[in-house]
Amino acid sequence: MNLFYVLAGVLFILGLKKLSHPKSARNGNLIAFVGMLIAIIVTMVIGKKLSFEMIAIGMIIGTIIGAFFAVKVKMTAMPQMVAIFNGFGGGASALVAAADFLKNAQHMMNGDMIIVGSLEISPIFYGAIVAFSIFVGTLTFTGSFVAFGKLQGFISGRPIVFTGQKFLNAAMALAMIISIVMMALPSSQDINLLFIVIVVISAIMGITLTVPIGGADMPVVISLLNSYSGIAAAATGFVLLNQGLIISGALVGASGLILTNIMCKGMNRSLSNVIFGAVGGEVEGAAAAIQKLNIKSYSTEEAAMIFDAADKIIIVPGYGLAVAQAQHAARELADFLESKGKKVLYAIHPVAGRMPGHMNVLLAEANVSYELLKDLDEINPEFEDCDVALVLGANDVVNPAARHDKSSPIYGMPILNVDKARTVIINKRTMNPGFAGIQNELFGYDNSIMVFGDAKVMLTQLLADLKDL
């Protein structure tokens, strides 16, 4: 029977492996789905006294909700979609652990061995793992919903901080450790109360750990929550001693951690700095810090003439492109430029957008060939002989201060060297600074030109002007 769970695990691994190339990726996803079906069917076949009505009702409701959102969601809203699905996964793990706990609570109070399947498990191990499982799952659930709220705009994208926040978090973390230990130790007290305490503290921690994180740091948080949902599933696997849950949970946990690490490197910040640093708010209107920059603002007509004379163009998309839904307009401009015999490439910074790979998905939606999307290391040498770098709604990832200004909050962050291009054309809605609230000195460079306006409107106008030339 366990062999089928191993088979499901193997299919998950194969599926993830095929995700390493765009050509095989879709098959990979399908293979992983087959693995999931096998795991589900096996569980239903070997399960004893299952309530098939409940399972059927739950699956029908879940399928309708999941399929509805999966089909309806816009590509620009993908980060919040992933966040909310992730939350449901974590919530499910917590609920499973909670249900199992309620079954065994009396045995735990008696100090009896806990029977899991055909094995007898020490109540110490069981208590600790079931408490941990409820903790991680619940934290993932509430944290993901806060992340969803921020990305969807229900909650301010700015860091929400209050005095005593760090102290509160530390106190809750300590209380959680004590609760987990108490859950493991044999006791005649009513552990149902302890269970409620764990659920409540976990839920609050999910919120207080996510609200201080600003919009621009969201790629890290989404990756981290992704990892938590895997850890929660694996922990639940230890509660039920189910190989399927353990293998899959470990895979997802590892995947989330790798992405978290890549995102942190992309910002040159440590994980603890992201979680506790409370920066990363898109500071709208905080323009007071603007230094005296000599900014040249051009119309789209003037910009069109520069494009007309250019041979090699690199487009640098950022979150502003997603907000303006300008991916199709960008591709139409690129198509026109290519039809004139010009070379067009796209430079994708690892933390551009609100989740890992956000820009790539948007541009794929707009039918841009994935081979034209270049990452940091590939594209940076290309700026040297590039005629125009077109920056669309990106800011901090192209700020040269990261290379030389030791006092800058983003010093050391790897950036796209757009300033090396002959001309840099920067499209922004307004002159507001980026996430760290710092002015971008690039805007004042001699080879920089600003074209203000909504990215979609600007690109459409630019294309019209180019055709009129």
Add this chain to the structure above:
Amino acid sequence: MIDVITIFVLAIFIGFEVITKVPPTLHTPLMSGSNAISGIAIVGAIIATQLDGSIGTWLGLIAVIFATINVVGGFLVTDRMLKMFKRK
């Protein structure tokens, strides 16, 4: 007990090996795809519906709903994204 810990540790290593090779272009599908895999909690949810205590069974039902949203939504949305990745 030892064997499940062994499985856990080996799975983490395989995860690191396999996922490090995924290129940045596919990071969003990787995330939503692995996210769908974390819906494996559905296995636990199915098992939870067998519990005798009425509260536990109801928790199982909610868990089945949550996990199914995660699984179905996750795989579908990943497929929708991957369909778009083309080379010209």
